[in-house]
Amino acid sequence: MIDATGLVALPGLVDLHTHLREPGREDAETIETGSRAAARGGWTAVHAMANTTPVADTAGVVEQVWSRGQEIGLVDVYPIGAVTVGLKGEHLSEMGAMAHSKARVRLFSDDGVCVYDPVIMRRALEYVKAFDGAVVQHAQDLRLTEGAQMHEGEVSAELGLAGWPAVAEESIVARDALLAEHVGSRVHVQHLSTAGSVEIIRWAKGRGINVTAEATPHHLLLTHEEARTYDPLFKVNPPLRTQTDVDALRAAVADGTIDIIATDHAPHASEDKDCEWAAASFGMLGLETALGIVQKVLVDTGAATWRDVARLMSEAPARIGSVDDAHGRPLAAGEPANITLVDPRAAWTVRPEDLASRARNTPYGGIELPGRAVITLLRGVPTHLDPRFEGAFA
Amino acid sequence: MRHLLSTRDLSREDAITLLDTAGQMAATQEREVRKLPTLRGKTVVNLFFEDSTRTRISFEAAAKRLSADVINFSAKGSSVSKGESLKDTALTLQAMGADAVVVRHWASGAAYQLAHGGWLHGSVLNAGDGTHQHPTQALLDAFTMRRHLVSDPTGADLAGLTVAIVGDVLHSRVARSNVYLLHTLGARVVLVAPPTLVPVGIEPWPCTLVHTLDEALETHEIDALMMLRVQRERMTGGGFFPSPGEYTRLYGLDADRMSRLPDHGIVMHPGPMNRGLEISAEAADSSRSVIVEQVANGVAVRMAALYLLLAGEEGAS
Numbered sequence: 001m002i003d004a005t006g007l008v009a010l011p012g013l014v015d016l017h018t019h020l021r022e023p024g025r026e027d028a029e030t031i032e033t034g035s036r037a038a039a040r041g042g043w044t045a046v047h048a049m050a051n052t053t054p055v056a057d058t059a060g061v062v063e064q065v066w067s068r069g070q071e072i073g074l075v076d077v078y079p080i081g082a083v084t085v086g087l088k089g090e091h092l093s094e095m096g097a098m099a100h101s102k103a104r105v106r107l108f109s110d111d112g113v114c115v116y117d118p119v120i121m122r123r124a125l126e127y128v129k130a131f132d133g134a135v136v137q138h139a140q141d142l143r144l145t146e147g148a149q150m151h152e153g154e155v156s157a158e159l160g161l162a163g164w165p166a167v168a169e170e171s172i173v174a175r176d177a178l179l180a181e182h183v184g185s186r187v188h189v190q191h192l193s194t195a196g197s198v199e200i201i202r203w204a205k206g207r208g209i210n211v212t213a214e215a216t217p218h219h220l221l222l223t224h225e226e227a228r229t230y231d232p233l234f235k236v237n238p239p240l241r242t243q244t245d246v247d248a249l250r251a252a253v254a255d256g257t258i259d260i261i262a263t264d265h266a267p268h269a270s271e272d273k274d275c276e277w278a279a280a281s282f283g284m285l286g287l288e289t290a291l292g293i294v295q296k297v298l299v300d301t302g303a304a305t306w307r308d309v310a311r312l313m314s315e316a317p318a319r320i321g322s323v324d325d326a327h328g329r330p331l332a333a334g335e336p337a338n339i340t341l342v343d344p345r346a347a348w349t350v351r352p353e354d355l356a357s358r359a360r361n362t363p364y365g366g367i368e369l370p371g372r373a374v375i376t377l378l379r380g381v382p383t384h385l386d387p388r389f390e391g392a393f394a
Numbered sequence: 395m396r397h398l399l400s401t402r403d404l405s406r407e408d409a410i411t412l413l414d415t416a417g418q419m420a421a422t423q424e425r426e427v428r429k430l431p432t433l434r435g436k437t438v439v440n441l442f443f444e445d446s447t448r449t450r451i452s453f454e455a456a457a458k459r460l461s462a463d464v465i466n467f468s469a470k471g472s473s474v475s476k477g478e479s480l481k482d483t484a485l486t487l488q489a490m491g492a493d494a495v496v497v498r499h500w501a502s503g504a505a506y507q508l509a510h511g512g513w514l515h516g517s518v519l520n521a522g523d524g525t526h527q528h529p530t531q532a533l534l535d536a537f538t539m540r541r542h543l544v545s546d547p548t549g550a551d552l553a554g555l556t557v558a559i560v561g562d563v564l565h566s567r568v569a570r571s572n573v574y575l576l577h578t579l580g581a582r583v584v585l586v587a588p589p590t591l592v593p594v595g596i597e598p599w600p601c602t603l604v605h606t607l608d609e610a611l612e613t614h615e616i617d618a619l620m621m622l623r624v625q626r627e628r629m630t631g632g633g634f635f636p637s638p639g640e641y642t643r644l645y646g647l648d649a650d651r652m653s654r655l656p657d658h659g660i661v662m663h664p665g666p667m668n669r670g671l672e673i674s675a676e677a678a679d680s681s682r683s684v685i686v687e688q689v690a691n692g693v694a695v696r697m698a699a700l701y702l703l704l705a706g707e708e709g710a711s
Contacts, residue, residue, distance in 0.1 A: 157595035158402075160502040160526030160570060165594070229510075230503030274481050276501035278524070 002392050004341055007374065008306045012044025012338030014317040014327045016136075016214060017111070017190060017262035018287065020046070020077070022068070023061070024053025028359045029267035031065065034287070035074035037265070037356040039383035041287040042340040042373030045318070045327045046075055046265075050082040051112040057082035057093035059101035066103035074383045078323055081105040083115050083124045083135060092123060099131040106322040109136035111190060112237075114172060116142050121176060125185035132322065134186040134212075137176050139197070140238065144168035149278055151224040151239040159227060161277060164239045166194040173197045177204035177211050188320055189213040191264050193238040195248035202257045212320050214262040215249045217286060217293035222246075222363065232273045232280030233363045236266070253312065254303040260317045263290045267359035285362040288355050292369025295344055300370055306342075314340075337380035344371035346386070397509045397518040398699050400527045401575035406551060409536070409578055414548055415698035416537050416691070423459070423694060433462035436704050439492040441467045441483065442521075443499040448665060449521050452689070453496045456696035462704070465490070480504060484513035492516045494704055502526035517703040525565050531664055532571035534695040536579055538688050539618050542660050553580030558610050560586040560645055561622030561672055564593050564634070568622060568664045573601050586610045586645065590634040607645050611654045619655060620662040621647050624672045638671055648674040652682060660684050 015038065021029040029037075031048075038046050048065055050056035056065060062079035069077025081098035085091045087110045098105040108128060115121045115137060124135045145168045150156050152163020173189055177200065180187040192198060192213050201213045218236060223243050226234040234240060252258040266283025273280050294313065298304040304312070318328025329335040350364040374386035382393050395408065404412070422430060438457040440450050450466065457464045469483055480499075487495055494517045497505050502524030509518040522528040540547045543555055557576050563569045563585055576583050583601035585592070592603065604610045624641060628634045635641050652661065661673075661682045669675050678685060 152594050154595040154598055157593035157599070158570070160524050160567060163594060230506045271479065275479050276499070276507065277503045278501045 002341075002375065002389065006343065006345065008342040008344055009331055010042070010306065010310045010340045010342060011314040011328050011331060012340050012376065012378065013042045013291070013313045014321065014323065015043050015046040015263050015265070015287065016107070016188070016260060016317040016321055017216070017264045018046040018048055019051070019266045019283070020048045020065070021052065021267055023064070025269070028269045029357055031068045031077060032072050033356060033358045034265070034267070035069065035072045035077065037285075037287040038075040039376050039378070040356050040373065041289070042291050042342065042376050042384070043075055043287060044338040044340070044376060044378045044383070045078060045323060046287075047078045047080050047107060047321055049111045050080050050109060051087055055082050055086050056080070057085050057087075059094065059097040059103075062098050062103040062105050063101050073378070075378065076323070076326065078321060079103045079105055080107045080109050080111070080136065083108045083110045084120060087113050089113065089116055089120060092120070092127060095127060095133065096131065099133060106131070106133045107136050107188070108133060109138065109190070111136065111138045114138050114140040114142060118175065118179065122179050122183060125180055125187060126183045129185050134188050134320065136188045136190060137172070138190050139169045139172035139176065141168040141171055150227045150235070151241045153224060153242060155224045155227055159230070161227065164237075166196055166241070166245075169194055169238055170196040170200060173200045177201070177209050180211055181207065181209045186210040190262070191216050191219060191238055192249065192252075192258060193219050193241050193245060195245050198248045198252040198257055202252070205257065212259040213257070214260045215253055215258045216262060216264045217290045218284060218363065220246060220249055220253070220297045221293050226363070227277075230277050232275065232277050233284065233361055235277060235280050235282055236284050237282035250297060250303055253298060259312075260320065261290065261294055261312045262317065263287055267357050268361050269359060273361045283361070285355060285357050285359060287357070289350060289362065289364050289369060291342060292348070292372055295371045296369060299344070337377050339377045340373050341375040342371055343374045343386070346372050346374060348372055395702055398529050398703060399505050399509055399518065399520045401529045401532050401571045401578070404529075404575065404578060406578050409533070409575060410549060410551060412533055412695070412698050412702065413537050413540060415702060416533070416695040417548055419697040419701070420691065420694035429459050429461060431461050432701060433457070433460040433704055436462045436493040437465065437491055438462045438494045438496060438700060439465045439467055439487050439490070441469065441487065441495050441497045443469050443497070443504070444522070446498055446522065449498060452692045453521060453696050455693050457700055459693070460697055460700060462700065465492070480507060481511065481513055484508055484511060487516070488514040494519060494700060496521050498522045500524055519699060519703060522567055524567065525570075526567050527571050528567040529571050529575070530692065530696050530699055531568050532575040533699070534688055534692040535572055535620065535662060535664070536575055537691050537695050538662065538684050539660070542684060543617050543658065551579040552576060555581040555617045556584060556614050557581050557618045557620060558584040558586055558614065558616045559620045559622065560607055560610070560647070562591045562624050562628065563587045563622070564591045565625070565628070566622050572620065573599050577601070584610055584614050584616070588635055588645070607647070607651060611651060615656055616659055617656070618660050618662055619647065621673045623664065623666065624668060626668070626671070642671055646672055646674065647677045649676045652677050652680060655682065662688060665689065
């Protein structure tokens with residue numbers, strides 16, 4: 001028995017957007033270190049992105065990632081398969097083989113790169129219907145963002161950094177919604193970052209198109225003003241946008257236009273961040289800070305309730321990822337005990353060196369977050385215990 | 395003043411102090427012995443990640459005439475083929491005991507990172523970072539304008555003057571530096587550029603924008619006309635402008651356009667020029683042209699900047 005007075009019980013969190021970097025960049029993160037970071041952050045399932053080395057574009061690679069996740073056992077690791085071979089955008093990968101493998105892949109994404117060719121995107125959307133899959137799109141017009149470094153606007157104009165215009169995201173979101181409608185398939189749009197994308201998603205849903213969308217904690221909290229420090233910790237793709245965009249994203253999460261919160265946890269080795277802005281890699285850590293940021297920007301502001309958080313960070317992502325037989329379940333007798341207990345009054349200050357990830361590229365160093373997961377249970381087994389609960393499961 | 399990174403950081407008072415000090419430095423350069431003992435024992439490193447012989451020798455001359463020891467450090471490397479990291483280079487310079495680092499870099503923000511990365515203790519002087527800032531260029535431009543257009547220059551600002559900056563504003567650190575400095579000094583700035591070569595998001599900039607040089611000459615009495623260098627590669631293959639010929643027709647400075655300046659109007663260019671593209675030989679070599687003088691003033695302005703960064707700290711300690 002645990003005395004959970006004052007704690008919030010959520011179904012175990014499900015991240016639809018995690019980079020675990022294994023195989024290939026074990027210097028930045030491994031399935032083990034990423035799993036530990038996930039458990040500490042309150043997650044019981046993560047979807048591992050395909051942009052590893054080698055790329056997860058075959059049944060062999062996705063099975064390896066899936067098995068390694070099971071072996072570690074801290075979190076269920078569900079591999080996402082690449083849409084195209086080598087993420088090159090030219091030939092469809094063997095999505096059927098990945099779907100029918102042990103890893104039972106249902107989501108496919110070239111994340112990091114957009115599936116840019118409209119014919120390839122159309123074929124992918126059609127093809128995944130055969131096994132009830134979905135295409136998960138990183139919406140970015142490649143031509144409009146060549147060399148892009150940050151949001152194109154007043155700050156980029158002043159800083160002299162090449163701009164990543166909002167239209168480069170919005171045009172692809174609109175195109176893909178229309179393609180999904182045309183072929184009667186399902187598309188999930190990653191890391192929505194602009195007010196315009198929100199309007200397009202709202203329009204598409206109103207039209208009955210089978211589209212879902214995610215927002216990241218960083219796009220709900222930070223703006224392009226952060227780039228004034230030229231600190232590459234704030235360099236991310238899609239970029240941090242304006243306060244107007246942040247406000248639109250928060251409103252869209254609150255009204256259900258945006259279905260889920262996903263981290264886009266993107267570990268990078270220090271040499272890929274400790275350099276000039278233009279030379280740095282895109283991306284930031286997110287697994288351990290997501291819950292605290294969601295509480296800060298949505299719950300504590302009154303924009304959402306903890307019930308909404310259960311939907312946004314567990315039930316809806318489990319459904320979109322087709323893992324809702326095991327995750328995002330009701331907190332009821334007979335259900336798998338995948339449970340996250342949150343202490344919304346356990347404020348903490350983010351210290352990069354204390355994070356479980358191998359990389360240290362959090363943009364939140366020194367920031368205080370209002371709460372955190374204090375207990376994470378995966379099928380009844382504690383995968384994360386705040387020190388004050390140690391012994392509770394002895 | 396600890397570092398000189400961006401003209402946006404300069405107050406009117408800072409800017410006038412820099413210009414007045416440059417005036418004193420320029421006066422010393424008329425003497426038979428031009429070398430001053432001011433920075434004896436100080437080490438100035440010219441750290442160039444991007445080739446620019448002109449800027450490097452200007453800083454080198456400035457530091458040497460102040461008797462500083464000068465080390466030239468050419469660190470090649472682009473965003474594609476990374477050489478030694480900025481951090482390691484900075485740590486190396488720190489270990490060598492650099493009192494000031496003059497940095498030219500292909501990446502916007504590199505000078506800011508060097509100054510604020512906690513890697514080195516010396517002063518950082520930005521000699522051009524990507525498409526961001528090149529503060530000593532703007533200071534030498536202001537110095538040149540003040541000499542020619544203000545009757546009693548010492549202690550004065552540029553209030554009442556109108557300066558037009560013509561060309562590739564999008565990729566220009568010279569334009570960005572000048573817009574803020576000229577505004578701080580009270581001048582009115584008119585940017586003249588095709589819409590493709592203007593950054594999205596310049597609404598807050600303290601300047602006005604017109605889209606042809608003829609319109610600028612018609613609607614403003616321009617005291618100083620600054621032509622920016624245009625890179626030909628920006629005009630080919632789906633580029634920013636249809637052709638060099640069209641650019642010259644709409645934005646080039648020729649004798650006819652030059653004749654529409656007021657009598658006292660001066661013509662400037664940060665160099666190196668593309669004669670026949672943004673400026674005709676006739677304009678470049680005319681009596682209105684102060685382009686060669688800009689180069690000479692560059693040394694005086696850089697002497698002033700090094701002096702205020704390095705000699706100033708002794709007074710404080």
